[in-house]
Amino acid sequence: MVNCNGELLAEDKAIFTHNNRALKYGDALFETVRYVNGTLFFWEDHYFRLMASMRILRMEIPMEFTLEFLEEEIKSTIKSNGLENGTVRVRLTVFRNEGGRYTPTNNNISYVIETSSMESPFFIIEKGTYEVELFKDFYVNKDMLSNLKSTNKILNVVAGVYAQENGYANCLLVNTDKKVVEAINGNLFLVKGNEVKTPPLSDGCLDGIIRKNLMKIIAGSEELDLVEESISPFELQKVDELFITNSIVGIQPISKYRKKEFDSKVAKSLVGKLNARARIG
Structure with missing residues (x-):
């Protein structure tokens, strides 16, 4: 079941028309949240990021869009899919309603909540090779819009295709100053x-x-x-560790970049602390 504006619908039921602004203009935001046995990991952080992002994009925030309201909507969607006692990946998408072209006719919004089951209830360090490469065909802009979790991710999509075509697990993205800023699906840390x-x-x-x-x-x-x-591409082969972070995986160590192979000692030491913080937060 999928939750669209509070209504639970079958996954194969058509929800959008051809005038949907997320489809036409990428006029949407999303949050991907990890749920484990009744707990939404870092839910307050996700909620307040979403609210701040909606304000930046000048979306109208409904009066009922409280922390508690959205949490209950998410949990009811999880329950409707029989996943309340498991580990779940939740995606909450908020998009501006139909109307207008580039300039919308109104700033009212709709939302969709999707859920899918996952295996491990904890963030874990996956073993195995995880090789990355720089993606330099297109660049990340140095502005506030790049900080947002929006659906304008075509650069990430093309980088993902590049990684797939060349046998890499991921790519590192660079900005217009040629500084390394993040991976396709998460933030970057160097040790x-x-x-x-x-x-x-x-x-x-x-x-x-x-x-x-x-x-x-x-x-x-x-x-x-x-x-x-800021991180220069020249630093990447001089460090002891590289790892990527996101809300679903937690910490993903990078094992290889070009000729350099990396350790994961610090990443492993941090994942337990991250699990503990997720349970509390």
Whole structure:
């Protein structure tokens, strides 16, 4: 079952018309949330990011769009699919209603909630090879729109096709200043000695939920030093570890970039702390 504006519908039922603005203009935002046995991981962070993003895009936020309302809508959708006692990937998409061309006729919104089952109730470090390459055909803009979790992801799509065609697990994206900003599906962290570095939002990376929480964990650590600083492509082969973060996987270590192979010691030390923070938060 899919939840469209509070109505539960069969997955094969048509919901949109050809005038849907998410389809025509990418006029939409989305949140991907991990649910485990009644708990939505980092739900407050997801909710407040969505509200802030809707304001930036000048979408009208309905009065009923409270933290509690959307949580209940998500959980009722999960229950309708018989997944309430399991591990679930949730996607909440918010889009501006039909009307207009580039300029909308109104700023009212609709929403859709989709769910699918997952296996592990915890963030885990997957074993195996995870090789990446730089994607340099197109560049990420250094602006606030790049920080948003919007459906304008054609650069990521093309990078994904490139990775697939060339046998890579992922690609690293660069901005217009040729700085490395993120992976196709998450934020990027580098480890060298005790220093853990991640690009600043001003470089155009996604304002990621796991990024935010992991930065707090690292900042509170006595063993690690957090640095928020631009990353040059030349640094990638000089560090001890590279890893990617997102709300579904948690932490994904990179095992190889070009001729350099990486360790995952720090990534493994952080995943347990991230699981603990997710349960509390």
